[in-house]
Amino acid sequence: MKKTIIIIIIIxxxxxxxxxxxxxxxxxxxxxxxxxxxSRFDILNRSIKVKINKKKKKYNYKDIIAIYDFKKKMFLExxxxxxxxxxxxxxxxxxxxxxxxxxxxxxxxxxxxxHSHLSAPNAEKKINYIEGNNPxxxxxxxxxxxxxxxxxxxxxxxxGKTYSxxxxxxxxxxxxxxxxxxxxxxxxxxxxxxxxxxxxxNSYLKDNNIIRLALEDLFFSxxxxxxxxxxxxxxxxxxxxxxxx
Numbered sequence: 210m211k212k213t214i215i216i217i218i219i220i221x222x223x224x225x226x227x228x229x230x231x232x233x234x235x236x237x238x239x240x241x242x243x244x245x246x247x248s249r250f251d252i253l254n255r256s257i258k259v260k261i262n263k264k265k266k267k268y269n270y271k272d273i274i275a276i277y278d279f280k281k282k283m284f285l286e287x288x289x290x291x292x293x294x295x296x297x298x299x300x301x302x303x304x305x306x307x308x309x310x311x312x313x314x315x316x317x318x319x320x321x322x323x324h325s326h327l328s329a330p331n332a333e334k335k336i337n338y339i340e341g342n343n344p345x346x347x348x349x350x351x352x353x354x355x356x357x358x359x360x361x362x363x364x365x366x367x368x369g370k371t372y373s374x375x376x377x378x379x380x381x382x383x384x385x386x387x388x389x390x391x392x393x394x395x396x397x398x399x400x401x402x403x404x405x406x407x408x409x410x411n412s413y414l415k416d417n418n419i420i421r422l423a424l425e426d427l428f429f430s431x432x433x434x435x436x437x438x439x440x441x442x443x444x445x446x447x448x449x450x451x452x453x454x
Contacts, residue, residue, distance in 0.1 A: 233279055234246045234247075234248075234279055235247050235248065235249070235250065235276070235277055235278050235279040235280070236276075236277050237250065237257070237259060237268070237273050237275070237276050237277075238273070238274050238275040238276075239268075239272055239273060239274065240271065240272050240273070240274055245259075245261060246261070247259040247260060247261055248260045248261070248263070250276055250278075252276075252304055253270075254270070254298050254299060255269070255270050256268060256269055256270055257269075257270060257272075257273050257276075273287070274286070274287050275287065275304075276304060283306050284306065284307045285304040285305065285306055285307070286304065286305060286307045286314075286316065287302060287303070287304050287305075288302070288303065288304075288305050288316055288384065288386075288391075288392055289301055289302040289391060290384045290386075290391060290392040290393065290394065291391045291392065291393050292393070292394065293382075294394070295320050295380075295382065297320050297321040298321065303318060305317060305318035305384065306318070308440050309440060309443045309444050309447060310444065310447060311388070311444065311446075311447025311448065311450060312387060312388050312446075312447050312450050313385065313386075313387060313388075313413050313414070313443050313446060313447055314385070314386055314387070314388055314392070315383060315384070315385050315395065315400075315440065315443060316383065316384045316385075316392060317381055317382075317383055318381065318382045318383075318384070319379055319380070319381055319382075320379060320380055320381070320382050321379050380397060380398055381397065381398055381399065382394065382397055383395040383396050383397070383399075383400055385409065385410075385413065387413070393409070395409055395410075399436055400436040400439050400440075401434065401436075402427055402428050402430075402434040402439070407424070407428045410424060410439070410443075411424060413443075414442075414443070414446050417446055417449060419449075420442060420445060420446045420449070423442055423445075424442060427439065427442070
């Protein structure tokens, strides 16, 4: 009897280990909607290198639509926003971290400032992240993430600095959109409840009165509104969508 119990425990242990391994892995989704498990990946300008079963393979950039990084619990989706003001070496189509699930999707992208190409008119605009844009300014205030503390899609504290020619600073860009449609710019640096950010969020969430009122509470709150609170609110909106049909 004791021997039988030990055998059962070993079998269950192997089953649980196999199940955990099959779920705890990074993967890519191809343009034909095939999901392929990978052990590592590297996103290049025109291709994506991956390792599958210890073998290296290269995919064309257009052939991959999404990547899941298990170690960082990060889902990257390829997007092409309506207007990308600060373009890095990836141009107008790039892989951005998806922060929400459902109808309304918010994405976070780390723009490499050293590869950004600004035209002369844009260089005469000052961006104020507290009150909005000031077209009369003469400098560009852009956020940046200190190098060495982050990776390609770095997670680190970021602060605003004035951009100067030749700088290699990077900063986050946030985009929002309805699933299946092109995204629009939400804000730079981090999601703060500014007038402009509130206006954009309200345009997407206004058909749900409960969520809309919660958004108003965040906007008029005297406490600093955290990015996580806004993401949570959008996810709640998405969760309630099927219930409201």
